Amino acid sequence: xxxxxxxxxxxxxxxxYVGIDVHGGSFQVTPFLERVEQRSRRFPSSGPxxxxxxxxxxxxxKLIFGYEAGFSGLWLSRYLQEQGYECKVLHxxxxxxxxKERAHKNDRRDSRKIGSCLRTGEYNEIHQIGREQxxxxxxxxxxxxxxxxxxxxxxRIRQGLNFRGYGKEGLTPRGKKSWSKATIRSLRKxxxxxxxxxxxxxxxxxxxxxxxxxxxxxxxxxxxxxxxxKEYYIRYQTTPGVGPLLSAIxxxxxxxxxxxxxxxxxxxxxxxxxxxxxxxxxxxxxxMSYRGNRYLRWALIQASRRAIQHDYExxxxxxxxxxxxxxxxKAVVKVAATLLSRMxxxxxDKKDYKKQKPTE
Numbered sequence: 001x002x003x004x005x006x007x008x009x010x011x012x013x014x015x016x017y018v019g020i021d022v023h024g025g026s027f028q029v030t031p032f033l034e035r036v037e038q039r040s041r042r043f044p045s046s047g048p049x050x051x052x053x054x055x056x057x058x059x060x061x062k063l064i065f066g067y068e069a070g071f072s073g074l075w076l077s078r079y080l081q082e083q084g085y086e087c088k089v090l091h092x093x094x095x096x097x098x099x100k101e102r103a104h105k106n107d108r109r110d111s112r113k114i115g116s117c118l119r120t121g122e123y124n125e126i127h128q129i130g131r132e133q134x135x136x137x138x139x140x141x142x143x144x145x146x147x148x149x150x151x152x153x154x155x156r157i158r159q160g161l162n163f164r165g166y167g168k169e170g171l172t173p174r175g176k177k178s179w180s181k182a183t184i185r186s187l188r189k190x191x192x193x194x195x196x197x198x199x200x201x202x203x204x205x206x207x208x209x210x211x212x213x214x215x216x217x218x219x220x221x222x223x224x225x226x227x228x229x230k231e232y233y234i235r236y237q238t239t240p241g242v243g244p245l246l247s248a249i250x251x252x253x254x255x256x257x258x259x260x261x262x263x264x265x266x267x268x269x270x271x272x273x274x275x276x277x278x279x280x281x282x283x284x285x286x287x288m289s290y291r292g293n294r295y296l297r298w299a300l301i302q303a304s305r306r307a308i309q310h311d312y313e314x315x316x317x318x319x320x321x322x323x324x325x326x327x328x329x330k331a332v333v334k335v336a337a338t339l340l341s342r343m344x345x346x347x348x349d350k351k352d353y354k355k356q357k358p359t360e
Contacts, residue, residue, distance in 0.1 A: 013062045018054060019115025020067040021107045022076065028107035032115045033058070040108045047079040066118045068092045068110075069126050077128060090117060093291060094124040129255055132227060137252040139223060143216045144249075144295065150213055153206040154179060157187070160199045166190065220248050229255075231350075238352040239343060240314075241306030249299040250343070257347040266344055271297040272337050304336040314339065 014034055021028040027050055030040040043049060054063050065080050066088040080087040095117055101109050117123040129137070158177065161167055169190060170183050184203060191199040221244055224233040229251050236247035260266040267273045271292015308318045314335055321331035346353050 013060060014058075015119075016054070016058045016061040016063050017115050017118035018050075018063060018065045019111045019113070019118060020050070020065060020076070021111040021114065022067045022070070022072040023107070024071075028111045029053075030108065030111040030115045031058070032119045033061075035119070037112065037115070040111060042107070047076055050076075051080065051083060051085070064088070064118055066090055066114050066123075068095070068114065074128055074134065078131075088118060088123070088125050089128055090114060091124045091126050096122055127259060133229070133252060133255050136223060136227060136229065139216075140220055140248050140252045141295070143213070143220055143245075146209070146213050146216060150206070150209050153202065153209055157199065157202050157206060160196070160202060161187075164194075164196065164199075217245065220244075224248060224251060232257075232347060235347060235350075235352060236343065239303065239307070239339070239346070240310035240353070241303040241308075246299045246303050249295050253293055253296045253299075257344060260344070263341050263344055267337055267340060269293060269296070270300060270340060272300060272333055272340065274333075300336040300340055301332060304332050304339050307339055308335060 017032040019030045019032070023045065025045055026042055027045050028040060028042045029050065031038040031054070041053075043053065050065075054065075064086045065077075067076065067090070069089050069091060074089065077087040077089050095113050097113060101113070154177070158167075158170075161169055170178055170187055172178050184207065188200065188203050190196070191203065224230060227233075232254075233247055233251045236242050236250050237244065242250070254266075254269075257266075260269065264273070269292060271294065273292070304314075308315045317338060318331055318335050321334045322328055325331055325334075342353065
């Protein structure tokens with residue numbers, strides 16, 4: 001067979017779009033052979049089983065798989081791509097739906113919508129990160145989760161003290177909550193003297209949590225310094241207001257900076273671009289969209305609140321925005337957008353953060 005005939009045969013292969021609704025124990029699959037919807041099927045959640053079934057049912061066809069981003073991660077997409085097949089991971093919010101489909105939601109409808117989107121191209125594909133970034137991201141998010149659990153333990157201890165009439169114990173002279181080692185020792189002594197066994201249990205659990213959390217963040221620091229993202233991790237910390245924790249979040253959540261074509265797309269990914277509700281000649285900016293990465297949004301807001309205490313130009317911007325907007329939070333978000341733009345330039349140019357010189 002000539003090279004031309006082989007090329008024509010390759011081009012004449014029919015496209016099969018396989019929409020997959022992924023669950024923990026099963027796949028609901030609805031294929032589309034070009035424009036024709038095929039019969040939906042459910043079988044156990046196994047990449048090899050899915051691929052062998054598709055190859056057996058559609059021999060010689062070009063297979064294009066797709067499923068919604070969610071709890072199942074990227075393992076299925078990686079497996080299919082390693083086998084030489086195309087797999088799209090779609091943003092759930094961008095899959096077109098109707099009111100009827102929302103009212104009568106089921107797995108078959110969901111897989112059919114995904115397959116239809118693959119066929120028509122009406123979808124937004126998420127960026128599929130590499131294994132290294134994924135593992136680092138999961139590690140940092142574990143640290144964030146356990147940090148929140150530590151705060152819950154603190155609240156439980158304070159509630160126990162207030163319930164027993166000892167609400168002033170463990171407070172500084174200014175009335176602020178203290179969680180120093182000396183405070184924990186005094187609270188433990190109080191619990192032993194008064195026989196508060198549940199409070200003793202809470203204090204022991206809190207001490208164990210705090211020790212484990214410290215080890216987690218030490219491991220995060222160690223793993224990031226050994227990874228290919230070491231330069232990013234260290235460089236982010238040159239930004240005023242960004243320490244190891246915020247730097248770790250920025251590093252693992254953003255990843256490669258050059259994947260963002262411009263600053264606006266980066267701001268949209270971080271969730272600090274305001275929404276819009278306009279009609280006719282009226283243009284109205286709405287609150288921030290919830291589509292963005294909530295970890296990055298939180299990290300940037302925290303960094304901005306600290307940065308205005310160290311960077312003169314950012315402090316001036318913050319002051320001008322507070323006069324412009326009635327809500328102080330909007331001013332912080334605007335500063336966060338400016339700080340993010342500087343970070344992007346800093347990473348792309350491979351230079352440390354440089355404070356802007358004061359201007360009159």
